[in-house]
Amino acid sequence: MEKLGKTIMVDILPASRFYIAEDYHQKYYLRVNRNLAKELTRIYPDPKDFINSTVAARLNAYASGYGDIETLKAQIASFGLSEDGQQELLEIAGKGLLKVCPAL
Secondary structure (H helix, E strand, C coil), X not given: CCCCXXXXXXXXXXXXXXXXXXXXXXXXXXXXXXXXXXXXXXXXCCHHHHHXXXXXXXXXXXXXXXXXXXXXXXXXXXXXXXXXXXHHHHHHHHHHCCECCCCC
């Protein structure tokens, strides 16, 4: 590294096993918001469906501050949230959308 004035050597090994995180770690930013958690429990009563949901993953990204607010506004009606849930997500996302992730 330039700062250290040394070359750093790292072994890169193939991944051997992957362990999915415990349920309570999945979609963390949606889980910590009680209103959104209730909304998603209504939409995905089976926790496995919630964990595997690409919509929940996108909502979690928006809730954690990633994405583009205009894209969220354009897509939010398609996510299955109630009017109150949509408003909640827009308020949360609007406060934290400083990190733009164009993949959303």
